[in-house]
Amino acid sequence: MPPRHHQPEALLASLSTERGRSDRLTHTEQLPAREARYAPWPEGIRQEVVAAAAELGVLLPWAHQAEAMDLAAAGRTTVIATGTASGKSLGYLAPVLSELLTGTEARNGRGATALYLAPTKALAADQRRRAAELVPDRVRVALYDGDTPPQEREWVRQYASYVLTNPDMLHRGILPAHPRWSSFLKALKYVVIDECHTYRGVFGSHVAQVLRRLRRLCARYGASPTFLLASATTAEPAVTAQRLTGLPATAVTEDCSPRGPLVFALWEPPLTENVGEHGAPVRRSATAEAGYLLTDLVHDGTRTVVFVRSRRAAELVALQAQEQLGHPLAARVAAYRGGYLAEERRALERDLHTGRLLGLASTSALELGVDVSGLDAVLLAGYPGTRASLWQQAGRAGREGQGALAVLIARDDPLDTYLVHHPDALFATPVEATVLDPDNPHVLAPHLCAAAAELPLTDADLELFGPSSEPLLPVLERRGLLRRRSDGSWYWTRRERAVDGVDLRGSGGSPVQIVEADTGRLLGTVDAEAAHTTVHTGAVHLHQGRTYLVREFDLESSVALVSPANPPYTTSARDVTSISILSTDTTEEWGEAQLSFGSVEVVNQVVGYLRKRISTGEILGESKLDLPPRTLRTRAVWWSVTEDQLLDATIPFDQLPGAAHAAEHASIGLLPLFATCDRWDIGGVSVPLHPDTGLPTVFVYDGHSGGAGFAERGFHRAVVWLTATRDAIAACECDRGCPSCVQSPKCGNGNEPLDKAAAIRLLTTLLAHAPNRPDPADAPDAVGSPGASGTSGASDAPDAPDAPDAPDEGSTGPADGAADDATGDAAG
Numbered sequence: 129m130p131p132r133h134h135q136p137e138a139l140l141a142s143l144s145t146e147r148g149r150s151d152r153l154t155h156t157e158q159l160p161a162r163e164a165r166y167a168p169w170p171e172g173i174r175q176e177v178v179a180a181a182a183e184l185g186v187l188l189p190w191a192h193q194a195e196a197m198d199l200a201a202a203g204r205t206t207v208i209a210t211g212t213a214s215g216k217s218l219g220y221l222a223p224v225l226s227e228l229l230t231g232t233e234a235r236n237g238r239g240a241t242a243l244y245l246a247p248t249k250a251l252a253a254d255q256r257r258r259a260a261e262l263v264p265d266r267v268r269v270a271l272y273d274g275d276t277p278p279q280e281r282e283w284v285r286q287y288a289s290y291v292l293t294n295p296d297m298l299h300r301g302i303l304p305a306h307p308r309w310s311s312f313l314k315a316l317k318y319v320v321i322d323e324c325h326t327y328r329g330v331f332g333s334h335v336a337q338v339l340r341r342l343r344r345l346c347a348r349y350g351a352s353p354t355f356l357l358a359s360a361t362t363a364e365p366a367v368t369a370q371r372l373t374g375l376p377a378t379a380v381t382e383d384c385s386p387r388g389p390l391v392f393a394l395w396e397p398p399l400t401e402n403v404g405e406h407g408a409p410v411r412r413s414a415t416a417e418a419g420y421l422l423t424d425l426v427h428d429g430t431r432t433v434v435f436v437r438s439r440r441a442a443e444l445v446a447l448q449a450q451e452q453l454g455h456p457l458a459a460r461v462a463a464y465r466g467g468y469l470a471e472e473r474r475a476l477e478r479d480l481h482t483g484r485l486l487g488l489a490s491t492s493a494l495e496l497g498v499d500v501s502g503l504d505a506v507l508l509a510g511y512p513g514t515r516a517s518l519w520q521q522a523g524r525a526g527r528e529g530q531g532a533l534a535v536l537i538a539r540d541d542p543l544d545t546y547l548v549h550h551p552d553a554l555f556a557t558p559v560e561a562t563v564l565d566p567d568n569p570h571v572l573a574p575h576l577c578a579a580a581a582e583l584p585l586t587d588a589d590l591e592l593f594g595p596s597s598e599p600l601l602p603v604l605e606r607r608g609l610l611r612r613r614s615d616g617s618w619y620w621t622r623r624e625r626a627v628d629g630v631d632l633r634g635s636g637g638s639p640v641q642i643v644e645a646d647t648g649r650l651l652g653t654v655d656a657e658a659a660h661t662t663v664h665t666g667a668v669h670l671h672q673g674r675t676y677l678v679r680e681f682d683l684e685s686s687v688a689l690v691s692p693a694n695p696p697y698t699t700s701a702r703d704v705t706s707i708s709i710l711s712t713d714t715t716e717e718w719g720e721a722q723l724s725f726g727s728v729e730v731v732n733q734v735v736g737y738l739r740k741r742i743s744t745g746e747i748l749g750e751s752k753l754d755l756p757p758r759t760l761r762t763r764a765v766w767w768s769v770t771e772d773q774l775l776d777a778t779i780p781f782d783q784l785p786g787a788a789h790a791a792e793h794a795s796i797g798l799l800p801l802f803a804t805c806d807r808w809d810i811g812g813v814s815v816p817l818h819p820d821t822g823l824p825t826v827f828v829y830d831g832h833s834g835g836a837g838f839a840e841r842g843f844h845r846a847v848v849w850l851t852a853t854r855d856a857i858a859a860c861e862c863d864r865g866c867p868s869c870v871q872s873p874k875c876g877n878g879n880e881p882l883d884k885a886a887a888i889r890l891l892t893t894l895l896a897h898a899p900n901r902p903d904p905a906d907a908p909d910a911v912g913s914p915g916a917s918g919t920s921g922a923s924d925a926p927d928a929p930d931a932p933d934a935p936d937e938g939s940t941g942p943a944d945g946a947a948d949d950a951t952g953d954a955a956g
């Protein structure tokens with residue numbers, strides 16, 4: 129019998145009622161256990177693989193694994209989208225390794241090859257280990273990434289039959305050098321794309337084009353590999369797999385692995401004595417609350433992982449629990465974040481497994497890098513951004529035949545607050561689809577160049593690269609990048625490598641290097657797009673749990689010089705933004721109100737920054753900055769109401785800026801619930817009188833050139849999105865606006881003006897005649913009409929991209945709001 133407290137109900141009672149915290153529990157969901165369902169090994173799976181699986185304790189595959197193996201053997205593009213610990217690896221490895229084994233019997237010993245793509249180097253390294261457990265030595269498995277020594281690379285190209293790499297290396301290293309890979313590509317039977325839900329937004333769109341380049345080269349070498357994808361549970365996995373690969377795909381979604389019962393609790397931290405901006409009430413942070421709960425769980429001997437959203441938070445939670453536990457239990461708590469070595473991760477896995485380690489605070493790096501399951505409890509300090517991640521993290525809890533507890537601890541922001549008070553949005557709503565838009569011309573253009581450099585592009589290739597490619601080619605010719613020869617093919621004309629102009633994970637220029645001023649040590653980089661708001665002179669920069677001050681941001685050389693420091697404040701950039709409509713694709717009439725989707729130009733200039741006290745957010749001072757404006761052409765969703773509607777809603781003109789700004793903030797906060805994006809993917813501008821519309825207008829735009837598909841998703845789901853926005857504001861118990869509803873931690877305008885009550889009336893008016901309809905699927909792009917010139921307004925620039933575990937607390941962000949009448953926030 130497990131100790132009493134390991135029963136999930138008892139665990140939860142011990143955290144809440146027994147410790148006087150019942151009021152923090154907003155909902156408890158009971159998820160029943162699931163029985164395992166097995167199937168026989170499919171015919172094509174080789175005996176060696178079956179025997180190796182038996183060694184590892186797998187006598188029969190689960191039914192979903194067998195289904196995937198059958199589809200793979202039949203050459204069908206297949207995506208396995210099932211839960212954590214459901215054995216997706218075996219589902220694709222068994223057919224792949226069987227084929228490779230058969231290939232070893234060919235005369236050259238390499239009659240079949242396979243390529244494995246992981247989003248991170250660490251994951252590829254893990255997979256190499258896993259593949260090695262399942263196959264005899266004669267299948268030659270090799271990593272090929274930036275760390276592979278030059279002398280090994282030639283061996284990999286000539287002899288390896290299972291090559292594990294990442295999309296960046298495929299893009300930069302393998303495809304441009306395809307003649308040296310010709311024997312590998314000729315024999316290519318399978319391409320495995322692991323964790324494919326991570327290929328979303330602009331990154332996903334880039335990867336989709338890299339895969340099209342791979343398919344084109346394979347075809348030239350006479351190969352037609354089968355694509356096998358593994359995904360977290362997402363909506364419409366087959367649609368995503370098709371967008372990613374360009375091939376019709378079949379999804380395996382019925383999870384037949386066993387699961388113990390799970391108790392899932394929603395938890396809201398208490399209000400504190402502290403007062404935030406404009407006197408707003410402030411709740412205890414999710415990370416501090418997680419530190420208390422972790423302390424109690426470890427004290428009771430419960431194996432627990434806390435998922436947090438930043439490296440700094442991982443360290444803070446572990447430190448807090450260690451201090452509260454004291455000797456000797458403190459030694460059984462650790463932090464984990466990205467950047468650990470494989471051996472360190474193996475040690476953590478082992479220690480959690482054996483119970484030597486009882487508590488671990490981790491960033492989502494753990495989600496991808498470390499194989500832990502079978503925990504008694506999982507705490508999520510803040511909503512991880514998608515329901516797919518939520519279930520992936522919560523899925524770490526529970527051993528076969530034994531119950532487990534998951535707790536989502538709300539952060540003090542509109543989205544988390546909404547979720548812990550609307551459990552249906554988590555438990556009665558399917559997980560979201562992965563959003564990507566490979567047709568984005570900003571993404572496509574450099575890949576057409578890269579493809580032309582690999583092999584001249586012919587008309588026959590254009591179908592592969594999608595409908596946007598044909599009109600783009602003459603544009604690239606005018607820019608002097610491509611030239612059309614008399615045979616009709618397009619050639620790359622430059623000396624430099626075409627692939628060097630494309631960074632799959634960022635866009636808009638070379639990244640800014642962060643250099644320690646005294647030592648010259650390179651600490652890391654930030655995306656060019658985010659640099660103005662995050663590493664401007666005077667910014668507080670966090671790196672691996674240490675705090676630095678930016679001494680100088682050198683735009684010319686793309687370097688930020690920093691020194692270690694310990695200021696009692698964080699910084700928050702203020703910016704001025706104007707937005708103009710370039711073209712409108714679609715407009716819907718909601719009575720007098722209008723909802724539109726189209727192309728916009730956003731001009732943003734960081735003009736200064738605020739220093740805010742760490743504990744309370746109190747503003748300590750403001751400094752000016754002299755940085756040039758930057759222009760972003762992207763896609764946006766926007767809505768406007770008429771003067772009559774404002775009259776009906778009793779919103780006088782002096783309340784309008786605060787109403788629109790507050791509605792904009794909250795809608796940016798809630799969009800991730802509907803569009804699978806993070807705050808940093810999107811920005812917003814609210815304008816009381818926009819010259820292009822002649823009306824009060826609120827814009828929400830994609831923070832990447834050419835758009836990423838998020839604003840489009842917002843347009844198609846506008847009714848539910850804006851209804852949730854209004855409900856979130858209305859339900860908040862504060863009087864005049866707080867971080868849980870309309871305040872934004874990254875507001876470029878210092879959260880001024882904000883009018884919570886008027887925002888509710890404004891959104892109610894907007895929604896009064898909204899169509900009552902189910903969410904339509906994505907509509908194809910329509911052709912828009914040219915729009916008018918720009919105007920300035922309040923804006924919320926997109927946040928600085930956090931890599932899987934960048935800092936989220938105390939990082940700086942762009943500001944919004946240009947003219948006196950406009951306000952905005954930046955994400956960051």
Ligand SMILES: [Zn+2]
Nearest residue numbers: 860862866869
């Ligand atoms: Zn509030």
Ligand SMILES: [Zn+2]
Nearest residue numbers: 875951952953
């Ligand atoms: Zn704002």
